[in-house]
Amino acid sequence: MTSLFTQEIRLSKRHEKIVSQRLMLLQQMESKLGNQNTEKPSQQQAETAFKRNLSLLKDIEAAEKSLQSKMQSHLPPEVVSLETCYWASVEEYIPKWEQFLLGQAPYPISVENQKEAENTVLNGTR
Structure with missing residues (x-):
C-alpha cells in the first residue's frame, strides 16, 4: 500500500509539473499571438503609408513637370x-x-x- 501511495504522490507531482508547463506554454503562445496581431496592423499601416507617399511623390513630380513646361512656354x-x-x-x-x-x-x-x-x-x- 505504501508503494501505491508513493507512486500516487510521484504521479501527482509529475501531473502538477506538466500542468504548470502547459500553462506557461499557453501564456507564451498568447503573448506571441498578441505580438503578431499588433505587428500586423502596424506593418499594414507602414505599407499603406509607403504606397500613399509614393503616390504623392508621383503627383508632385507630375505637377512640377507641368509647371515647368507652362513656365517655359510663357517666358x-x-x-x-x-x-x-x-x-x-x-x-x-x-x-x-x-x-x-x-x-x-x-x-x-x-x-x-x-x-x-x-x-x-x-x-x-x-
Whole structure:
C-alpha cells in the first residue's frame, strides 16, 4: 500500500509539473499571438503609408513637370536668353569656386572686381 501511495504522490507531482508547463506554454503562445496581431496592423499601416507617399511623390513630380513646361512656354525670349547666359556663367565659374571652397585656390574674383561688386551692392548702381 505504501508503494501505491508513493507512486500516487510521484504521479501527482509529475501531473502538477506538466500542468504548470502547459500553462506557461499557453501564456507564451498568447503573448506571441498578441505580438503578431499588433505587428500586423502596424506593418499594414507602414505599407499603406509607403504606397500613399509614393503616390504623392508621383503627383508632385507630375505637377512640377507641368509647371515647368507652362513656365517655359510663357517666358519671353529675352528671359530665356538671360537664363541661358546665367547658367553658362555659373558653369564657367564652378571650377574656380570649387577650388576656393576646398581651400586649394585663392578667392576666384580679383580684388578690383570684388570692390566694384561691393560698391554696386552698397550704392545700388553700377
